[in-house]
Amino acid sequence: MISDTFLLPPRxxxxxxEERKVGxxxxxxxxxxxxxxxxxxxxxxxxxxxxxxxxxxVRDTAHGTFNVVLDFRLLKEExxxxxxxxxxxxxEEDLKFIRQIEDLIASLSETVVPYEIAxxxxxITRLGVLDTLEERLRxxxxxxxxxxxxxxxxxxxNPEVPSFEGDExxxxxxxxxxxxxxxxxxxxxxxxxxxxxxxxxxxxRYVAMVLEPDYRPRLDQFIDDYLLFNPTRNRPLDMLPLxxxxxxxxxxxxxxxxxxxxxxxxxxxxxxxxxxxxVHNLAHAWNGWVEVEKLAEDEARLARFASAYLAYLEDPFAxxxxxxxxxxxxxxxxxx
Numbered sequence: 001m002i003s004d005t006f007l008l009p010p011r012x013x014x015x016x017x018e019e020r021k022v023g024x025x026x027x028x029x030x031x032x033x034x035x036x037x038x039x040x041x042x043x044x045x046x047x048x049x050x051x052x053x054x055x056x057x058v059r060d061t062a063h064g065t066f067n068v069v070l071d072f073r074l075l076k077e078e079x080x081x082x083x084x085x086x087x088x089x090x091x092e093e094d095l096k097f098i099r100q101i102e103d104l105i106a107s108l109s110e111t112v113v114p115y116e117i118a119x120x121x122x123x124i125t126r127l128g129v130l131d132t133l134e135e136r137l138r139x140x141x142x143x144x145x146x147x148x149x150x151x152x153x154x155x156x157x158n159p160e161v162p163s164f165e166g167d168e169x170x171x172x173x174x175x176x177x178x179x180x181x182x183x184x185x186x187x188x189x190x191x192x193x194x195x196x197x198x199x200x201x202x203x204x205r206y207v208a209m210v211l212e213p214d215y216r217p218r219l220d221q222f223i224d225d226y227l228l229f230n231p232t233r234n235r236p237l238d239m240l241p242l243x244x245x246x247x248x249x250x251x252x253x254x255x256x257x258x259x260x261x262x263x264x265x266x267x268x269x270x271x272x273x274x275x276x277x278x279v280h281n282l283a284h285a286w287n288g289w290v291e292v293e294k295l296a297e298d299e300a301r302l303a304r305f306a307s308a309y310l311a312y313l314e315d316p317f318a319x320x321x322x323x324x325x326x327x328x329x330x331x332x333x334x335x336x
Contacts, residue, residue: 004280006127009293011162014264021121023265024130024282025156027114027273030143033068036115039136040066044129063129064120114153114273121160130282138275145190145272152193153273155285158265159293161242166219168296169242170210172266175296176237177207178305178328183236183270183288185325190272199236199269203229208313211306223247227254238267291332305331 014020037048037056046061054070122129145153161169176183180201184194193199206229209215217225223243231254233240244251245262271285278284295302308331312324 003287004283006283007287007290008124009159009290010297011293012124013162014160015163020124020160020162022124022127022160022286023121023158024117024119025154025158026117026119026134026137026275026282027153027155028137028142028144028275029114029153030141030276031115031137033070033115035140036068036117036137039140040068040117040133043132043136061120063122063126066120067116067118069116069118070114121158124159127283127286131280134275134280134282138279142275144275144277144281145193146274146277152190152196152198154193154198154269155271155273155281157268157271157286157289158241158263159268159289160265164246164264166222167216169219170217170222171299171302172292172296173237173239174211174306175292175302176268177202177211178302178309179292179295180236180270181323181325182328182332183292185329186288187271187285189270193272197234200232200234202235204313206230208310211310213303213306220247220250223250227251231255233257233260236268236270238269241265241267 012019033054033056037058040046040058040061041048044058044061044063044066046058046066049057049059051057056068058066058068117133119130119133161172163169183189189199206225209225223246226239226243227250230239240251240255240260241263242265244260245264248262251260268289271281271288274281295305305328308327309324312318312327315321318324
């Protein structure tokens with residue numbers, strides 16, 4: 001049973017001794033952008049800045065800048081306007097017409113494309129301040145993944161890494177790989193989301209390679225191997241923002257994708273947004289990640305998990321026995 005309150009991981013401080021921070025990206029429908037922005041202002045103060053009608057920042061809140069956007073590149077990056085401007089459609093009347101087209105696209109898109117709130121990085125000991133945001137959005141009518149068969153809304157978590165040392169980052173990554181199936185189980189990750197390309201699991205051969213006891217690469221080799229097997233953002237734990245922060249040239253040479261932003265964080269993409277069904281959706285999703293961090297910080301225990309998971313992956317008869325999610329659940333409960 002995952003706790004309803006935000007739990008703390010073993011490592012509270014970052015590499016320079018400051019308290020770690022965590023950012024959340026919350027995807028949902030059911031509200032207009034003005035309603036979302038008003039809720040944020042009422043809870044945390046701040047001042048809104050309209051970048052486009054579908055992308056608004058709430059600056060100078062009690063916790064930093066919140067970004068609210070309709071998660072549709074055509075609108076949030078004004079691609080239609082920019083393309084037509086290059087063709088000479090830049091007069092005032094042209095821009096009014098383009099805005100009307102964008103409004104029409106937005107009204108049609110809002111039924112299947114989510115709005116997204118990207119929170120500022122919140123101190124790891126103060127994540128509970130997001131409980132009120134979650135509650136207010138739910139009360140106002142926010143709809144999450146389960147509200148429609150066509151929704152595939154995610155809840156992304158960006159925990160600041162506790163260290164930039166390669167062996168420590170590798171431990172966290174190994175811990176995630178061993179607990180991935182358990183996280184799918186405990187999060188009840190929506191089948192539609194798993195069928196989309198957004199959170200494709202890591203290839204079995206790559207998982208097996210990383211979990212081998214003798215896989216102890218230097219950081220640069222760890223990054224090279226990751227890029228070779230995962231030239232995509234669409235993994236349940238996306239390491240590209242962190243690797244770009246550590247070595248932008250290496251990542252940019254391997255993957256031409258301007259959406260990859262350099263951040264000193266893990267980018268955990270697996271959980272669904274169940275803001276309308278689960279009272280503590282953010283805390284539940286976060287606490288699943290905390291189990292990853294707890295396992296990563298216990299090297300002997302991590303080695304046992306990795307060995308057991310490798311044996312499971314290599315067993316041709318495993319499909320006839322207990323699945324790994326339940327095995328991992330028992331091991332976690334037993335403290336093994």
